[in-house]
Amino acid sequence: MTRFQLLLFFIMLSQINIAQNKKVETLKGRVVSSKQEVVGVYVLNRSKKKATITNPNGDFSVPVSLHDTLFISAVQFKNREIIITKKILDYNTFIINLDETLEELDEVVLDNRTLITAKKLGLPGADVKLLDIDERAYDTATNWSPSDTVFSIDPILNYLLGNTAKYKARAMRNKRYKAGQILYKNYLDSTFVKELKIPEHRVQEFVLYCEQDEDFDAFSKQTSEIIIKAFFKMKSKTFLVLNDE
DSSP: OHHHHHHHHHHHHHHHHHHHOOEEEEEEEEEESSSSSTOEEEEEETTTTTTEEEEETSEEEEOOOTTTTEEEETTEEEEEEOOOOOHHOOSEEEEEEEOOOOOOEEEOOOOSSEEEEEEEHHHHTOOOOOOEEEEEHHHHHHOTTTTTTSOOOOOHHHHHHHHHHHHHHHHHHHHHHHHHHHHHHHOOOEEEEEETTOOOOHHHHHHHHHHHHHTTHHHHTTTHHHHHHHHHHHHHHHHHHTTTT
């Protein structure tokens, strides 16, 4: 074999390896925990900027390629980062054990009106919608009247067990997520993102960060593009400081 043929062989071999590494597959997985609920856990493929959230059983599916980085996050769990290997791709269902977060989240006061958490969170995906389910769960947990012909003890039990507050918090979280995604699609184009100096691979994380602002609900209802973009500019400054890479 001549030197040219040998060189050509290695070039072809490297191209095959590159093609295999870039092959996109759907990873099916399940988040498990012995103590906490596993619904609504954020699963982000940082390499492809694709994300999703787990269903009530902890199941999820997300597009991946070999060597991609998965970031798993939820308030009740410690964050996990996983590099996709061939062994992981070979699993029918990839099981991810999460450890419970024991300490409370640190809170950082940024100004006279804004209270946010400095803990970095994973990003939700637009392909899973839990809003209607959570709102129905909250309604079931709270809606009752003494004048009802059939008296239900569900609201009382849910209140005593602490489920009412949990359902309400989950419904509010998903309501904010939906509003954040609308703002993302309508206003955070590539030009404006560059103006904000937000890294492209962290735009979704920035949207989630904005959702933590106590005034986010009010801003999300604004129809003025100037006001909304001013809000994003204000939040980008603190986001870049707290998330300095």
